[in-house]
Amino acid sequence: MIKVEWFYWLCGIFFVLIALQVFNDRSNPKRVGSAAFWGILGVSFGYGTFVVNKQAPSWLLGIAVIGLAVLAGSGFPGKGEERTTTPAERVHFADRFGNKLFLPALVIPVVAAIFGAWLAKVKLGDGKLLLQTGSATIIGLGVASVLALILGMVLFRPKSPAVPLHEGRRLLEHIGWAAILPQMLATLGLLFNASGVGKAVGRVTDHLVPKGSLIAAVALYCIGMAIFTIIMGNAFAAFPVMTAAVGWPLLVQQFDGTPAVVFAVGMLAGFCGTLCTPMAANFNLVPAALLQMKDQYGPIKAQIPTAIPLLGCNIVIMYFFAF
Amino acid sequence: MWVLLAIAVVVVGFALRINSMLVVTAAGIVAGLIGGLSPVKILNAFGDGFAGSRSVTVFIVTLPVIGLIERYGLQHQARKLISKLKVVTTGRLLAIYLLIRQGTAALGLTSIGGPAQAVRPLIHPMAAGAAERRYGKLPEKMQEKIKGFAASADTIGLFFGEDIFVAIGSILLITGFVDTTYGLHLEAIDIALWAIPTGICALLIHGTRLLLLDRQLDRLAAEDEAATKEAAR
Numbered sequence: 001m002i003k004v005e006w007f008y009w010l011c012g013i014f015f016v017l018i019a020l021q022v023f024n025d026r027s028n029p030k031r032v033g034s035a036a037f038w039g040i041l042g043v044s045f046g047y048g049t050f051v052v053n054k055q056a057p058s059w060l061l062g063i064a065v066i067g068l069a070v071l072a073g074s075g076f077p078g079k080g081e082e083r084t085t086t087p088a089e090r091v092h093f094a095d096r097f098g099n100k101l102f103l104p105a106l107v108i109p110v111v112a113a114i115f116g117a118w119l120a121k122v123k124l125g126d127g128k129l130l131l132q133t134g135s136a137t138i139i140g141l142g143v144a145s146v147l148a149l150i151l152g153m154v155l156f157r158p159k160s161p162a163v164p165l166h167e168g169r170r171l172l173e174h175i176g177w178a179a180i181l182p183q184m185l186a187t188l189g190l191l192f193n194a195s196g197v198g199k200a201v202g203r204v205t206d207h208l209v210p211k212g213s214l215i216a217a218v219a220l221y222c223i224g225m226a227i228f229t230i231i232m233g234n235a236f237a238a239f240p241v242m243t244a245a246v247g248w249p250l251l252v253q254q255f256d257g258t259p260a261v262v263f264a265v266g267m268l269a270g271f272c273g274t275l276c277t278p279m280a281a282n283f284n285l286v287p288a289a290l291l292q293m294k295d296q297y298g299p300i301k302a303q304i305p306t307a308i309p310l311l312g313c314n315i316v317i318m319y320f321f322a323f
Numbered sequence: 324m325w326v327l328l329a330i331a332v333v334v335v336g337f338a339l340r341i342n343s344m345l346v347v348t349a350a351g352i353v354a355g356l357i358g359g360l361s362p363v364k365i366l367n368a369f370g371d372g373f374a375g376s377r378s379v380t381v382f383i384v385t386l387p388v389i390g391l392i393e394r395y396g397l398q399h400q401a402r403k404l405i406s407k408l409k410v411v412t413t414g415r416l417l418a419i420y421l422l423i424r425q426g427t428a429a430l431g432l433t434s435i436g437g438p439a440q441a442v443r444p445l446i447h448p449m450a451a452g453a454a455e456r457r458y459g460k461l462p463e464k465m466q467e468k469i470k471g472f473a474a475s476a477d478t479i480g481l482f483f484g485e486d487i488f489v490a491i492g493s494i495l496l497i498t499g500f501v502d503t504t505y506g507l508h509l510e511a512i513d514i515a516l517w518a519i520p521t522g523i524c525a526l527l528i529h530g531t532r533l534l535l536l537d538r539q540l541d542r543l544a545a546e547d548e549a550a551t552k553e554a555a556r
Contacts, residue, residue, distance in 0.1 A: 069344040094395070095396075156394075171389065172386055181343055183379060184347045184373075187351060191360075195329070195358020264486070278343070
């Protein structure tokens with residue numbers, strides 16, 4: 001069986017190689033601290049395997065994670081000089097290679113789709129799935145990237161095998177610590193849950209709805225999902241809280257709503273919140289970093305005018321179809 | 324109730340633009356301490372949370388190959404290709420991408436797009452190329468606008484497409500949670516079907532806004548031209 005952990009190790013090895021490159025990069029004024037950041041991150045990816053399997057203590061990884069946050073807060077990782085081609089060279093190369101340049105970029109979605117749509121269902125002789133359950137997408141993305149890289153090396157024949165690593169570092173240094181912010185936010189969700197933040201919010205919303213008004217209850221559930229998602233950065237974290245507070249007791253039990261509609265649309269109302277929040281870093285801040293935007297809230301600003309009317313649509317859809 | 328202070332830490336931290344990693348870490352520690360968790364339990368939560376969420380960072384394995392093809396002029400070639408297609412404007416291109424992204428996500432093919440593997444190498448250079456053909460060199464304001472909308476087309480297409488597919492995390496979370504908590508037996512397919520009306524609304528609203536982006540860019544270009552003339556005088 002192909003295990004998803006292999007690909008986490010691939011990520012870990014990538015981060016460690018980046019750390020070694022950064023450590024030797026004299027052009028980077030923050031090379032030691034930056035190398036420490038990527039190095040700790042790489043080792044943590046591998047160590048995570050043992051934490052998930054309960055073979056090693058989690059608190060040690062916890063210390064490493066807080067260490068990464070402290071490094072990020074102190075201005076690490078920094079950027080070195082970019083070792084890539086000049087704009088003029090790129091024009092020259094583009095004329096030479098033409099549309100062949102698209103091939104590796106297209107290999108990624110094609111291979112990922114094959115894994116997601118077909119290989120995810122393939123079973124081995126012993127009846128087990130070929131790919132680890134629930135991880136076909138991640139495995140597909142990993143395999144696709146490796147195949148695309150091999151194709152790129154064959155097509156364009158860079159002088160040294162270290163070239164893609166330098167280019168990968170160039171992009172990674174643009175993203176910086178934001179690369180692992182999504183993981184930090186997932187951790188925050190876990191801690192919020194364990195310390196009862198959800199229950200406290202549920203108690204607050206209890207006092208908000210006028211008794212007996214269906215439209216008020218629908219609006220409270222949808223807007224509550226959006227706002228709680230904005231705070232938590234994740235509709236999945238908001239769903240159990242708002243459903244326990246409003247969705248189930250009021251909408252389903254008291255007003256006799258159709259559960260499938262209430263819950264499906266409620267989750268989508270939460271997604272409207274995801275569009276508006278920096279807490280959903282992987283969807284909103286990481287793209288801004290990848291596109292080298294001056295304004296890290298640029299994607300959010302483009303999304304809010306869609307999110308607000310869409311939240312209204314969700315309220316209307318739930319009101320008319322669930323009751 | 325005091326545990327809500329942790330939420331205040333997040334809001335205040337983001338408002339003051341303190342480093343997000345520090346804000347999130349501090350909020351987690353505050354929540355844990357007020358919620359009565361021991362320091363070791365808090366550290367364990369940080370470790371478990373990090374280890375359990377590594378999948379969101381796997382996109383970085385695409386960076387070496389994306390960087391490599393950028394080195395050999397991918398973005399330049401994408402611009403060149405799009406500049407030959409005169410009917411393709413920035414807004415139309417992004418609207419088509421929104422449709423494709425949402426349609427493929429609804430079939431469960433969520434990793435076809437994404438900021439690292441599609442927006443940076445292909446979609447954004449094409450969108451910017453279409454604008455450059457129309458306006459020449461783009462001022463920063465327009466560049467930023469195009470980048471923001473390129474990212475938004477990808478994200479909105481994904482969000483309101485993936486929920487139409489049965490075996491996606493959010494649907495399994497809904498059925499898993501309500502079935503175990505309230506003893507219901509919801510069919511995943513019902514949840515998925517009821518994601519369609521919102522999906523259509525999302526496509527219409529954001530698609531329209533993307534098509535209107537062309538006019539917005541016209542206006543920004545005119546403003547920029549006026550400002551340049553003003554400065555020259």
